[in-house]
Every structure is written in C-alpha cells, then in structure tokens.
Amino acid sequence: MRWSGRRASLIALLAAVVAVVAVHVWFDVVPTIESDEMTVVSADEAVDLAGQQLTLRSVRADEFEAPKGSHTVSVRLHSSGGAEATGCRSLLLGEQGDGRVWTPGTSELDIPSDAGESRCQAESPPYDILAVFVVPDDASGPFWFDVTDEDGRIVRFPVEF
C-alpha cells in the first residue's frame, strides 16, 4: 500500500477512536458526573435547588409518637416556591457515623395534614416542607439531611440537635 493510502487508513482509525471515546464520555461519564453533584451548606444558609430557594428552618427530636425503641426526627424546610420550581426526587436522613439512611415515614405517622408538605412542590407559592423520620434510639447523630432534585443534584444540610 502506498504511503498516502496508509495515512488515510490511519486517519480514519484515529477518527473512529475519537468518536468512540466521545460517545462514551457523553453518554456514560458526563451523566455520572452530573448526578454526583453535591452541595454542602451550613444549617442557616439558603440554597437554590429544583428552581426554588430552600432554607433549613428547624430540626426537632421526639415531636411525634414513634414505635418503642425509636424516636422521630422532624426536619422543616422553607421553600421560596416560584414559577420555575420543580419536584424533588428524594428527601433522606443519613447518619454520619454508620451511614444508615432513612426515608420520611410521613404516611405512617399521625402528622396533621397542615403541618407542611411532604415533598417539593412544582410551580408553587412559598411553602414549608416537613419530613419526619423514625430512627432507632441508638442513632443519636450527627446526621446529614439530603435533598435531591430531578436531575440528581444533591443539597446536603448538616443536622445536629
């Protein structure tokens, strides 16, 4: 094969390699990086997430009746709401030491319906979110409170009481 023919083959091969790498990065690597995006904020700091501004209002223990050997942890957030506000994927409470993770047990507990929303609201006026977790008595904190939006971005509030 002549040199010009070899060079064309080489260029075609390199172009194919670049295309394969680009497709892999675009479809597999970039989404992973985006979904792992996490912002750690201080307890009294307002943060933008899901098209709204969230502020941690309070954290209370033992506010509601819980099964024997456990207690409740109530986390209240204030949301600015807004026309661009969207829903959230999850609200989670995580233990900093053992790494145990709890989801809100709102539906099982005797919580007044007007105590707050149980999840982020889309296109809403300002509102409050109440997430109540049932944790065993051996989980005394400190905790993280994570809010994840629909795109996988996470805002992490430190929780101590």
Added chain:
Amino acid sequence: MRRGAPWAIGAALVVVAGVAVALTPPDIALTQAFSIHGGEGDAVTGRTLTAQVRDAAFAERVSTGDWEADGNWLVVSVAASAPQTEVDAAVILAALEVGDRTFHASERVRDSLLGTALRVGTDTVGMLAFELPADVDAGDADLRLITSYSTPQLDDVVVLPLSLDDLPSEAEIEIVAPEWEGF
C-alpha cells in the same frame, strides 16, 4: 518406555480430566446469590434485609376484609427491617422451597408483607400467604426472601428454615396489614 505405559498415562489423564470436570463449579456459580441461612426462629441478616419468622400456621381459608379464598394455605408471620438503608427496602419476592418444589407467596392477598416499605432499626411485622397443593402439609421448608424483582446475582438472599410438621391448622386466618412493632 514399556508398551503399556502410554495406555496407563492416557487412562490417568482421562481420570484427572473427569475429576476436574466434576469439581468445576457450574457457570451459574459465577453469578448466583449468596444464601444466608439461620436457625429456625432466628433473625437472619443479609445485605439488604433482616428477617425473622414469628409465627406460621396452615389455614383452610384466608381473608382480607372483603376478599377470601379457600385452599391449603400456609400463612407465615415475618418481622423484617432494613439493615442499612430504607431506599427501595422491601420484600419483593418470597418463595417457599419444599423439597424440590418452589412456591411463591400469593399476590392475590392484599395487605401482605410483599412490597411494604421496610425501616432501619424498626421491625415491620407482616404476613405472607402461600397457596399450596393439598399434599404439602409436612416436612422441612426454606423461606427465601428477596428484596429485588428477580433472583439477585452475587447478592445476599435471606433463607429462613421452617418445619411444617406440627404447625397448627386453623379454619380461617385474616390477613392483617403490616404494622411497625411496638407502635
């Protein structure tokens, strides 16, 4: 080399090959689940589930309020919780293995433990109902509890032994919705 030596060596190699084939695990061993066994009545913990048999009985009829069905039912009461995370924590599949036969917990029974969200540090007590052939009323069984929609690969499966001998037999058992223990 003596004339018989090649035959002896060949036969020895065939034997070695046979032993190697016999000892080689099947392909499924590369991906099969890890069964976590416990003693009868013990709480058994796998990666995603802690479970314990609390009670078991045969019944000629099960009911859930406005629904009932006759048959040879085995109703097992199980206490379950999530060891580490409550995200997607639930018993999705429950299988009863009796000898070489496997029976899945009935999905006709509303309010069973199947699909109930499990908690970390708090037991949820619920019932599983198995509709069995009439001849299954004794012997040793294994209750396999799975927290995914298919048999997991390279993950834990909690296996709870259950003796069907001498279990009480009742005319009717009402399936009670899962509840948090101590609430």
